[in-house]
Amino acid sequence: MAIAAPFPAAAGAFRRPAAPATQRSLHGSSSSQSGSWRLTRRGRVVVGVILSVPFAAALMLVGSVQADAGTSPVSAPATSVVVVQPGESLWGLAQEIAPGADPREVVTSIRELNGLTDAPVVPGQSLVVPSFDR
Numbered sequence: 001m002a003i004a005a006p007f008p009a010a011a012g013a014f015r016r017p018a019a020p021a022t023q024r025s026l027h028g029s030s031s032s033q034s035g036s037w038r039l040t041r042r043g044r045v046v047v048g049v050i051l052s053v054p055f056a057a058a059l060m061l062v063g064s065v066q067a068d069a070g071t072s073p074v075s076a077p078a079t080s081v082v083v084v085q086p087g088e089s090l091w092g093l094a095q096e097i098a099p100g101a102d103p104r105e106v107v108t109s110i111r112e113l114n115g116l117t118d119a120p121v122v123p124g125q126s127l128v129v130p131s132f133d134r
Helices: 041-071 090-097 103-114
Strands: 079-083 126-130
Touching: 090 103, 090 126, 103 126
Parallel strands: none
Antiparallel strands: 079 126
């Protein structure tokens, strides 16, 4: 009885089968895949986390700056309330409450304090006016 060899006899040195054309070799790449990236789901999550960390840090920094801005003490200008009498205008009030100041600046500050437009004031109207040292 003859025993058959379990493997065919190799004619030369052992050779590894050729890699498929879709795999990249260690020393080069195929021309169809050069420059392409392929990320797995886990890789996309990692990249997303890495990119979002600086954004989250910037948001926290801006939030802390805004929170500090609201807590700092701000000295509000001293004001008083004046009721407009018949025949009075903003110009006349400005000259009366701040005789040494430029009336244009005082009228502007009265308009800003009260949210007034160019409409004239009416008798009986209450106005918040800045207080000036006399």
